[in-house]
Amino acid sequence: MKIQSKATTVLERTSHYLKVGVLKQKPAWYDVVGAFPPHTDLTKKPKVLELKTQKPDPFTSLFGTSRNDGTVKTRASAFDRLQKNNSISRIPQLEFLEDELRDVFYHQHPWEFSRPKTLIENKGDEYKDCDWSHMLQFNKPLDGESVVQRTLWLLADSKKNGPKLSLFEAYDKARFEFYRLRMREEMNSSVSREESVMYGAVFPTTHLEWGVQKEQEYIDVWAKVASDKTKVASANRGRGTSAGSGADEEKGAETSIWESSFEISDAEEVVEEK
Amino acid sequence: MNSQELFNLVRNSKLAQVATPISKNIRGKSSVPTHQIIFTPKSSAVRSNFGIKTTLPKQIGYSHISFNDIDNYKSMPDVEKNSGKMYNRLKFQETGLVVNNHYTDSNPLFPSGNNKSNSKQRDHSIANSLNLHAKASAEEIRSILEQNPKLHQKFQKWLLVHHPQALVSSISQSTASELLRRFLSTDAAVIKKELQLTDLAKANGKIGSSAISTHIQGTGGFSYSQKGKLTNTPNGVKYGVVAPGRLVGNKEAAIGGFVVGVNERTTLLQHNYAKNAPGKHSRQFVMPFKINEAEITETGSLKLYADGIKTGSWMQRSSSNSFSPDRSRYTASNPNFGSASERNKTEGENLQRLLNLIIH
Structure with missing residues (x-):
């Protein structure tokens, strides 16, 4: 076997060797590479350049021409060297109608931003399971994207069969379908909560109570810092102008706000006092 | 790939x-x-x-x-x-309140004539009848006018047919502009600016100067609860919404992540108590509030209005610091606990109904 340099023909050669009998066993990779053969030849081949077969560089045609005042241009000016066609080296922007629709929807419904969304996906083909002839999907939560996809479906459908819809009409139709489903969702959740309360369910904390507790943590830290600073301020005020270095001494005793911690006993005391 | x-x-x-x-x-x-x-x-x-x-x-x-x-x-x-805004929305949802709005007459969550996406703001400017924003730049107006080259002649012809008196006698400026607006909105030959999707979105938080619609649609995605729902609890039907909050100013309270306007008269007592508590700041006190109204504005921000509720033994404590309630000083909270203005309104409605009966 001579040393081979063409990587892409590895399958071809191996099958040839197997047929001839040079190799007795199929290599482990054989079936896999057979199923997914490399379709791009990545080996770099030198470009064959022969004398006088190439076209002359157009850049050189700038020089050697005589100008109006009798002088001859011999080298490129700064203007000539400037890259004029910048757009050719730029990465083209991907532009989709979906993106515009999505921005319109979310900017008109800013609170829809506050409904959390996950970006984790395994294969990236989950969109194939969706059927946008109806808005509610089995494998996708209802959100702004539903409106976008439904609008596009309505547009395509109206073009194919049925009365023609404008973009805004399709968007409005999808929007009000979305509102209807959201209203149902919210009503469902409140009714089921009510039902479970009537059956004796007790919720440990509500979001409102939890929020108050969370606020209390920060307020307690702040209260400690504030009381310390108040002491410093009142002490300085009492001393008058004669105490020059007083403020600096007091500052040493001050603790950092990150050192103090939330005391549960304090929070309870406050709740009781209410 | x-x-x-x-x-x-x-x-x-x-x-x-x-x-x-x-x-x-x-x-x-x-x-x-x-x-x-x-x-x-x-x-x-x-x-x-x-x-x-x-x-x-x-x-x-x-x-x-x-x-x-x-x-x-x-x-x-x-x-x-x-995650702050998410919890704000959840806390609001938990109260079961319904948001009102003052920017449309009809329910914005149901289709009607005036909540279409391409319905323009009614600002009664001439630019508006060309599908332009009232603050559209001169450049944009010029480009639209260039597309309508013989606008003046067409207007004169239209006047001749519909309002010939305007051509013979002098008319006031307001009448002239009213006629022009009517011409622009009715004449089919006038080329108007075509509304585009980009006019509706906010790039970097700023809406384009040519944009027609700057406001939110529906309830801005905040709440989809509807009026007229009766909330049942094991203790009976729930009429009011009470939520814990803190006083953060003379007229403001922080309830559920929102700064809420409170009726100053209903929180005088709480305010005094919290302010005079030794070694405490008023924000360290959590107290109940009754949320009366939630309103969503055109920009999507929320306005809430609440009343303080007089409750708990500390409110009935006398100055001698004994715990026996001194009922002569403070009135107990009204079990119906609607504010005075609310009660007056319902009473007023009853009276009106009675008067209608007498008149008819």
Whole structure:
């Protein structure tokens, strides 16, 4: 076997060797590479350049021409060297109608931003399971994207069969379908909560109570810092102008706000006092 | 992977489904959410994988995040923890309140003539009848006028047919502009500015000068609860909404993440108590409030109005600091606990109904 340099023909050669009998066993990779053969030849081949077969560089045609005042241009000016066609080296922007629709929807419904969304996906083909002839999907939560996809479906459908819809009409139709489903969702959740309360369910904390507790943590830290600073301020005020270095001494005793911690006993005391 | 495959993968990815943020400031002082809130399942969160290009620092933990960009040339994605607005909405939802609005007469969640996406703001300017914003630049107006070259002659002809008296006798400026507006809105030959999708979105939080519609649609996605629902509890039907909050000013309270306007008269006592408590700040006291009204504005921000509720033994404590309630000083809270203005309104309605009966 001579040393081979063409990587892409590895399958071809191996099958040839197997047929001839040079190799007795199929290599482990054989079936896999057979199923997914490399379709791009990545080996770099030198470009064959022969004398006088190439076209002359157009850049050189700038020089050697005589100008109006009798002088001859011999080298490129700064203007000539400037890259004029910048757009050719730029990465083209991907532009989709979906993106515009999505921005319109979310900017008109800013609170829809506050409904959390996950970006984790395994294969990236989950969109194939969706059927946008109806808005509610089995494998996708209802959100702004539903409106976008439904609008596009309505547009395509109206073009194919049925009365023609404008973009805004399709968007409005999808929007009000979305509102209807959201209203149902919210009503469902409140009714089921009510039902479970009537059956004796007790919720440990509500979001409102939890929020108050969370606020209390920060307020307690702040209260400690504030009381310390108040002491410093009142002490300085009492001393008058004669105490020059007083403020600096007091500052040493001050603790950092990150050192103090939330005391549960304090929070309870406050709740009781209410 | 060829470029078409990449194109489709990007187009259909969940990452592409995140809308452009309204502002660059992730946790800024905006009264509406500006960035999509992202969560990640726990199994991904332990690997700090949020589905964006880079993994995030461990300190983010299981939190909700928002981002401006998923990566940059320094490999430092512009990401922050962000969940405040989500909890604000959840807390509001928990109260079961219904948002009112003053920007439309009809319910904005149901289709009607005046809440279509392409319905323009009624600002009665001449530019508005050419589908332009009242603050449209001279450039934009000029370009529209260039598309309608013989506008003046057409207007004169239209006047001749419909209002010939305007040609012979002198008319006031307001009448002339009214006629012009009527001409522009009725004549089919007039070329108007075509509304585009980009007119409706807010690029970098600012709406374009040519944009026609600057306001939110529906309830801005905040709440979808409807009026007229009766809430049942084991203790009977619930009429009012009581929520814990803190006094943060003379007329403001912080309830459920919102700064709420409170009726000063109903919180005088609470205010005095909290202010005079030795060694305490008024924000350290949590007290109940009755939320009367929630209103969503055209920009999507929320206005809430609440009353303080007189409750608890401390309110009935006398100055001698004994715990026996001194009922002569403070009235007990009204079990019906509607505020005076509300009660007056219902009484007024009853009276009106009676008067109608007498008249008819």
